[in-house]
Amino acid sequence: MTHSAATVQSPPQSFLRRHVFSVDHKVIGRQYLDLALVAVVTGMVLSWIMRFHLGWPDTPVPGLGKIAPTGAAGGVITPEYYLALMTMHGTIMVFFVLTTAPFAGFGNFFLPIHIGAEDMAFPRINMTSFWVTLVAFLVLMAAFFVGDGPPLSGWTAYAPLSAVGKDAGPGQGAGQTLWAVSIAIFCVAQLLGSLNFIATTLDLRTRGMSLARLPFATWAWFITSVIALIAFAVLLPACILLILDRVAGTSFFIPAGLVISDRLQEHAGGSPLLWQHLFWFFGHPEVYIAILPGFGIVSQILPVFARKPLLGPRVFVACLIAIAFLSYTVWGHHMFLSGMNPLSATLFSVPTLVITIPAAIITLLWIGTIYGSRLRLTAASLFALGFVSVFVSGGLSGFFLAQPATDIYLHGTYFVVAHFHFVMGVAAMFGIFAATYFWFPKMFGRMMNETLGKWHFWLTFIGVYCVFMPMHYLGLAGNVRRYSAFTDDYLQPLIPLHRFITIAALFTGAVQLIFFFNLVRSRLRGPAAPANPWEATTLEWSTSSPPPHDNFGGHPPVVTHGPDEFGAAGVRDYVMQAEPQ
């Protein structure tokens, strides 16, 4: 399958070929972003309903009774429906938003242009990976319409709750099987995607684009795809074993002698901890798959708006590689109290604390980059700065969970919810927002409205702190997570705090309408965008907005400079990467 034949042929003509079944990495990137947009709206609405229920459990949600007559008869949400919403919220956000948007979406669009190539190494596989992801999303959404409703075993789907089947409770029948099948399909899609990213970065770099000159976002996508390759290669067999346990009567994860719904299960000999090991071996690298593209995007954007090269680019890349390597040695910190051998707790605690060093270094490099800069504050740079602040808040709360001693108290409480929402739910989202405001002109040839962008930043930045910082306090007070109602006596004094969080969450959710409105309006009627609105230096800014079908109009660039040559004296304080010597 010679590569050249696929891309040099004349651009496709028919609407279908150009916009739907296109092999152009830019179209595929936009399709991933549109899927992530639909997914994030769904996930956010689910979180609204959940938060509203936690604040006011007995008040019916208007209209919900009709949409979900079994789950929320008369609008009052039942415990199993709350857990089903939680499971779908978690699964949609982690897989279909935080893995597709920053990694597959922006990565697909910009990695080839960043390295000066016409397209991905395997365009047809690239198109297949999107459509397989879409199938996975539709299979997951089907769980809403199945008899017993969506599964309720959380996005982590611990066995035997997830493996036994209908007996384990509502949602654990067809809903859980659809979940497992959807995630297995998603794994295949991500493996194909990562294959493409790695092959393209290794082989299709244009003349002069050595690894040292790779833009930082591309470094992040490349390293993320290596992590994703290994992580999803482990989740795929885990899902296959789970599906077999559920459907074919095997007992990989189900021990003997379980009595569920007064029925003695026929399974025997399986190990529930085996699922946790396989899942978290994938799970922790997955959180780095969600955040490393954000690192790359912030390191790509900060120099542009600081008008100053990134501090210690080689150190930054070395830290990315260190994080990638260490991410496979830390999964046990999710299982300190899971019945795993307590000796291994220390074994997993040390690498978990060590991995904070590269993360701390990168954060300091960002702050160091702002030192002595001429900072321009646009929506993109504000979100990049917001990313730094929010990542600090979320990262530091990880210290408590990394040590077994303090994890004894904080495991399974809202402290954990605050930690991973700050780092993944907010920091990664800020990365996506920053990337959108930064690259929208290049992707659509139109400028986004800066005022709306700034309003969106300020309200979201304050909103997310009001939502997730108090969750740390709930965790310290011992508020257990994944509760659909707070009936325990020691939780009653915390209900006002939950109501505050709910109001803040609904407010922050509503603020996102500014972003969606800005997206739609700018896409239709935004002012035309020049080729290089931000005066940046990487290759995508040396081609037209939006780039032509083969990115560089037939003559691939020859790279002569590094990715962030800013701060030169004189009128033009930057040197484009492909500028002749």
Added chain:
Amino acid sequence: MIARFTALVALVAVSGGVAGPPHRAAIAGTISGKVTYTGTLPKIRTIDMAKEPSCVTQHSTPVTSEDAVTGPGNSVRYVVVYISAGDQGAAASTDTVRYDQKGCLYIPHVAVMQVHQPLAVFNNDPTSHNIHPLARVNPEWNKSQPKGAPPIRTTWDQPEFIPVKCNVHPWMHGYFVVLATPNFSVTDSSGSFSLTGLAPGTYTVTAWHERFGTRSQEVTIAGSETKTANFVLTARPY
């Protein structure tokens, strides 16, 4: 029983002001009797509802388990006595069977109903319950009923003895007894039952108890007479 009575009255009204008893008085026999047990009873256990204080406060005296309730003279309560064979055409009743959850207990402990008869489950507790009928023949379902939620209304299509449990309060146990016949009666603490309005014929009467098993016997009704049928079930301590 009310439905049958109203049907009878309607019949009389429809047949026009014919004075006096209808032309041919419907011959209706009755089978009644008492259900007792032999053997040693299991220990009477008090239910520990410590986990749900809102239910503990609803009971002044400690609540005992209802799976082996007996009365004076070795009588057995909650025995479902019904016509298992020999029934001529069952007019399906349409009035709703009410099943209450009060004080973290199912009231009545055993709810008997006919196939396709509407059933309504009410939650009158300040806490949320979840109703999980462990049906095998009928489709199984498992629904939560938060405090103040509307009653869950359903019907059962197949005759079956369905144990019902509340997952949130494991001590809560009851039975939905779905029968194909309208002729059934549940014994009270006196252990006595009576099946009325039986046309002449030979019937198999079955007495079922959740823990002490099932007994059947043949009874023949000639005219409008009352036949007695007593049952003795065997009780085992464990």
Added chain:
Amino acid sequence: MSTAILPPARGVPAKSVATPDGRPERRVAETGVWITIGTISMSFAALTSALVVRQSSAPDWQHLQLPALLYVNTLVLLGSSMTLESFRRRGGSFGLHATLLLGLLFLAGQVLAWRQLAAHNLGLATGPSSAFFYVFTVLHAMHVLGGLGGLGLVERRLAAGGLSATTSKAAALYWHFMAVLWLYLLALLTLRG
């Protein structure tokens, strides 16, 4: 039908791959296959660790006696690798057809082996050892099927006269990996199964 293999085709536009030190151009398809091999190895490594953990989690593991047919099948798969190598060195579509045929024969042999086991009612759910046997061998067979697809592509390219060294090398790399993976699985299932 030309049998000569074309000189290394411009798998990648020369000017698009320039590495500072001028190393010979890397072929994209070959890199892709190496990455695929890495992925598949990771998946089977995960399944191997699952097997080890499952063995220690309960004392119900009985050794599964592999049907003799599997050892014969191994020779078939190794044979197909050899015919593929002869095709790549001496050209001639006979070698390629032989490889395709032996590949299909291997798959048929696997299905027969599964049937034999099923006949001794050693199904997927009978016990952990048979469960892992089926998971390993069925997943391997599916990947062999994928490999046959790759060889079919080589066949089509050869027939059309446009076969490049990249494509044939990539397909061969993948096919030999199928054989290596099978030898590993055979050893694992025989010794630890």
Added chain:
Amino acid sequence: MGRLFAVVVTLIALASTAFVVLHTWWLPPDISTHGSRIDRQLNETMIVVGVLFVAAQLGLAYFVWRFSARGAGGPIKTFPGGPKPMVVLATVLVGAEILVLTFVGSKVWAEVYQSPPAPGALQIEVQAEQFAFYFRYAGADKKFGAMHPELMNDATENFFGLDPANDTTARDDIVVGSLVIPANQPVVLQLHAKDVSHSFYVPELRIQQDFVPGMVIPLHFTATTPGKYELVCTQLCGLGHYNMRAFVEVKSPAEFDEWLKRQEPAL
């Protein structure tokens, strides 16, 4: 705009720390022998993390404040010493903290989870099922009856699947819905899961351990202060997970013995 960012970040940092310093929402008082060391570990970590948090946020805020107002004038300045001080700062600072916290923390972890229970500890079996805890005491013969999954039946309150008909040791076993333990005496719980994974978490006791179906996991601790506390489940186990609560009643040894004598055998 840069100034606004700096002010907002500073306010957020100070507000967040204030609520922690004031202990507005904080851990409940500790009532176990090992709990004080966990509290100290948590406080130490909180101080270190608090300092790092405020330093990082204020550093970010200050730099944005100072370097966003400089317009086009003045050449850019790289951080003195380039990236090296960052690497050294992060490695030394975080590295030191890792050593201290890991070393100190591992002792209390080892005491709770890696050391065997005290010899004379009171044995209690705990059965976690979909959506309640049940506790079993050995009764007069000090021996626990065997558990048979096929005999487990909530209807007849046989939560532990005991077989009193043929197993004499099971006849005197006591099964209750609350964990009643003597103060200042070591207690060992044998955690059984009947159906799916559950977890044993009592905030006041500073202890938490998952129940894993198919495994019996020992958990030992010593409660000090008599009183009534709540035991909750922290491992998602299904629709009733939120309501899977039991009470832990810590009584004085005399009261406990008297309570135990009052209990009748379960079956």
